[in-house]
Amino acid sequence: MAKGKNATVFFCQSCGYESAKWMGQCPGCRQWNTFVEETITPAVKAAGTGKRIGAEKRERPSLLREISLEEEDRLTTRMQELDRVLGGGLVRGSLILVGGDPGIGKSTLLLQVCRNLAMDGREVLYVSGEESLKQIKIRANRIGEFNDHLRLLCETNLGMIEENVRCARPDVVVIDSIQTMFHEGISSAPGSVSQVRETTNVLLQLAKGLNITVFIVGHVTKEGTVAGPRVLEHMVDTVLYFEGDRHVSYRILRGVKNRFGSTNEIGVFEMEAAGLKEVQNPSEFMLSGRPEGASGSVVTCSLEGTRPMLIEIQALVSHSSFGIPRRQTIGTDFNRVNLLMAVLEKRLGLSLGNCDAYVNIAGGIRILEPAIDLGIAVAVASSFKNRAVDDKTIVIGEVGLSGEVRGVSMIQLRVQEARKLGFTTCIIPQVCMSGVKEITGIRMKGVKTVGEAIALL
Ligand code: TYD
Ligand code: MG
Numbered sequence: 001m002a003k004g005k006n007a008t009v010f011f012c013q014s015c016g017y018e019s020a021k022w023m024g025q026c027p028g029c030r031q032w033n034t035f036v037e038e039t040i041t042p043a044v045k046a047a048g049t050g051k052r053i054g055a056e057k058r059e060r061p062s063l064l065r066e067i068s069l070e071e072e073d074r075l076t077t078r079m080q081e082l083d084r085v086l087g088g089g090l091v092r093g094s095l096i097l098v099g100g101d102p103g104i105g106k107s108t109l110l111l112q113v114c115r116n117l118a119m120d121g122r123e124v125l126y127v128s129g130e131e132s133l134k135q136i137k138i139r140a141n142r143i144g145e146f147n148d149h150l151r152l153l154c155e156t157n158l159g160m161i162e163e164n165v166r167c168a169r170p171d172v173v174v175i176d177s178i179q180t181m182f183h184e185g186i187s188s189a190p191g192s193v194s195q196v197r198e199t200t201n202v203l204l205q206l207a208k209g210l211n212i213t214v215f216i217v218g219h220v221t222k223e224g225t226v227a228g229p230r231v232l233e234h235m236v237d238t239v240l241y242f243e244g245d246r247h248v249s250y251r252i253l254r255g256v257k258n259r260f261g262s263t264n265e266i267g268v269f270e271m272e273a274a275g276l277k278e279v280q281n282p283s284e285f286m287l288s289g290r291p292e293g294a295s296g297s298v299v300t301c302s303l304e305g306t307r308p309m310l311i312e313i314q315a316l317v318s319h320s321s322f323g324i325p326r327r328q329t330i331g332t333d334f335n336r337v338n339l340l341m342a343v344l345e346k347r348l349g350l351s352l353g354n355c356d357a358y359v360n361i362a363g364g365i366r367i368l369e370p371a372i373d374l375g376i377a378v379a380v381a382s383s384f385k386n387r388a389v390d391d392k393t394i395v396i397g398e399v400g401l402s403g404e405v406r407g408v409s410m411i412q413l414r415v416q417e418a419r420k421l422g423f424t425t426c427i428i429p430q431v432c433m434s435g436v437k438e439i440t441g442i443r444m445k446g447v448k449t450v451g452e453a454i455a456l457l
Helices: 042-049 080-085 106-119 133-143 158-168 193-210 282-287 334-348 370-385 411-420 430-435 450-456
Strands: 008-012 035-039 095-100 124-128 150-154 172-176 213-219 238-243 250-258 266-272 275-278 297-304 307-319 327-330 355-361 393-395 425-429 443-447
Touching: 008 193, 035 193, 080 250, 080 266, 095 106, 095 193, 106 124, 106 133, 106 150, 106 172, 106 213, 106 275, 124 158, 133 150, 150 158, 158 193, 172 193, 193 213, 266 282, 282 307, 297 370, 297 411, 307 370, 307 411, 327 334, 334 355, 334 370, 334 450, 355 370, 370 393, 370 425, 370 450, 411 425, 411 430, 425 430, 430 443, 443 450
Parallel strands: 095 213, 095 238, 124 150, 124 172, 172 213, 297 393, 327 355, 393 425, 425 443
Antiparallel strands: 008 035, 238 250, 250 266, 266 275, 297 307, 307 355
């Protein structure tokens, strides 16, 4: 792309796709109406091709055996849930993006992290571009006592922030939020793709150059008026998304990218009057309020990273009063549910063709793991036949197109979790029977097909 003086380009505000002309649909992320014109100033060019991060440190190529790993000391945030998602604590010099819908609790989480780090004697700087010092103080009062290692700064000018950080040399910096920050060298408005990219670039150099851990808050917006966190995903070390329904009190922190640990780990929190509280036992939490003896309710076990979590699947199948049956899913894959219903219809002869069906994962969590297939199939069949499944039974397995039940990973962990929460029977794939050791207090039954599982129940 030719960049003359005051060249303008169009950026997709959702994924950052760059184009010389305007387009209705973004070829990158398939979103509509997300292109916005932005002026490219030479500063952007300089940032892209100019000094490399930490260039002064890496003059000569190194041998693998010369690199010591001891430097990678991790700071604990004193929140087990967060530490786990981060892969065992905060890595010094890393850049962490925390994304999520507005109002989900990002500022609260980070203020709590700041508090814990400050308690451990780390110097922390919290930069807010959204709230006044008074507003932060009000939030802090709800959370608890703070000590003097935490400093607050209300500033949106990145140059000033950079100066502050270079003088004070804190251990951890929080930028809340990246969409409010601006770099003087860029003419476009704060929140635009080029601003967000450039400010992140500066923060990246600060983090790596001074060995400071930097948290960046990024709002996810659907309207596309502000550049979303996805634009930054490739630049940062770790991407965490804070999910949940604003109307439900618990929140899930999910690792999407992590250069220092596994992704797929989740942390579960609950929003309370005094800030976020960790939920150590999410299974118990997810199953609270489960109806007893109701048809269409089945408990299964899903694995998030290394963590088993029991969830309740609810299905409601009713006769359709219109020509075209309605199907709806909340918390799981719509197409997968349709497929499972087709399997039930074809292989078991359940006439679901003229039935409305609604499938819901209770508690507002979203699960796409195939290991819950058998649970969904059993829940649909249970609702269809209007017969309840035993309360103390859990159902695990993936279902294939010919109605066979296929194996799932880490079956032992899942069964143990079920045992912990007082379940007495476990329906698992036949192929997994050999891989699971006897656990006292729980009976295991292997099944080969969906039909067998349904007959057992
Ligand atoms: P906030 O952290 O401001 O969200 P974000 O930074 O992601 O936009 O928190 C938003 C909500 O959390 C707000 O609606 C109020 C609620 N909240 C509590 O329920 N308890 C608390 O102690 C705090 C601080 C906030
Ligand atoms: Mg906030």
